[in-house]
Amino acid sequence: MEKYQQILAIIDPTTEDQKALKRAIELATQTKARITAFLSIYDFSYEMTTMLSSDEREAMRQSLINDRTQWLNELLKTIPHDGIAIDSNVIWHNRPFEPIIAEVMTNGYDIVIKGTHQHDKLKSVIFTPTDWHILRKCPCPVLLVKEHSWPMNGNIVAALNVGSDELEHQSLNTKITEEAVNLSKLIKANIHLVNSFPGTPVNIAIEIPEFNASEYNESMFNHHVEAMQNHAEKFSINKDHTHVEEGLPEDIIVRLSEELDAELVILGTIGRTGFSAALIGNTAEHVIDNLNCDVLALKPNGYISPLAK
Numbered sequence: 424m425e426k427y428q429q430i431l432a433i434i435d436p437t438t439e440d441q442k443a444l445k446r447a448i449e450l451a452t453q454t455k456a457r458i459t460a461f462l463s464i465y466d467f468s469y470e471m472t473t474m475l476s477s478d479e480r481e482a483m484r485q486s487l488i489n490d491r492t493q494w495l496n497e498l499l500k501t502i503p504h505d506g507i508a509i510d511s512n513v514i515w516h517n518r519p520f521e522p523i524i525a526e527v528m529t530n531g532y533d534i535v536i537k538g539t540h541q542h543d544k545l546k547s548v549i550f551t552p553t554d555w556h557i558l559r560k561c562p563c564p565v566l567l568v569k570e571h572s573w574p575m576n577g578n579i580v581a582a583l584n585v586g587s588d589e590l591e592h593q594s595l596n597t598k599i600t601e602e603a604v605n606l607s608k609l610i611k612a613n614i615h616l617v618n619s620f621p622g623t624p625v626n627i628a629i630e631i632p633e634f635n636a637s638e639y640n641e642s643m644f645n646h647h648v649e650a651m652q653n654h655a656e657k658f659s660i661n662k663d664h665t666h667v668e669e670g671l672p673e674d675i676i677v678r679l680s681e682e683l684d685a686e687l688v689i690l691g692t693i694g695r696t697g698f699s700a701a702l703i704g705n706t707a708e709h710v711i712d713n714l715n716c717d718v719l720a721l722k723p724n725g726y727i728s729p730l731a732k
Contacts, residue, residue: 428456428533430450430533431459432444434462439498444460445502447536448502448504448507452506454609459530460511462512462513463523464491464513492511492513519553521730523535523561524730525730527561528731534564534566536565539567550712558720560730562726564602564720566719567718569715574686577610578614579615580687581599581600581602581617582689583596583600584618585653599689614664615665615683616660618667619667619668619669619671619672620646620668640669685716686716686717687718688717690710690718690721692720692721
């Protein structure tokens, strides 16, 4: 049974070009998944209707929901999806990420797919506050997509932290790589495993004259290369498709993704050290903001969304 059986595609009410829905159909064509086209709406003029009766306010709200439901259903008719089941769901909420995550937790979706916006002049991808909330709080994989389709024989970059002995990181490495393998089969892509490691701490090199920075770096490099090879062998990934480099994750991931012209970067979003910790907060935003390609964000096993508490 294919992994992606239930897909939640987030509809963008500001455009007719529904990138998330098209990507969802692309995946569902391979997996025979069922798609829910999900739209969260809110009209702030509703805040100005407090002088109306509760029935009148409810009638206004329902009228707006009905209007958008009709728009969405008409939109679905214009997008080819032969043999793919697509349901529609329009929810009224003033914080769009909350009903999206609630829908995932209630109905157990396998993946959330959401389109990104592109800055017209800079040609770069712009991530909205809703994007960040979903990335950080959604318990299932989140795929943020850009404009074009995935070509045959493209490249998938899996960002790992192979240098850590912690079970949390090893488990997340496995999860990221398994996801890459699964997707590579679906979209006929190549997998590249990427890992960075920190260089010599400057304060140590200055404060301890006898400290051999070159020897330290070589030892660190060899340790990560060996760990990477051991990990890659478990998944039958060619040595030529593994990359270990000294530097910050936000620099290494972005540069290698550009060099490989990657269609998709898969990364973990929760952790304490190494790659995972670097992908929390500001560094995560630096990495993802600078990736002009699709991003698939995974949580570690056992992750519980703060909205579930």
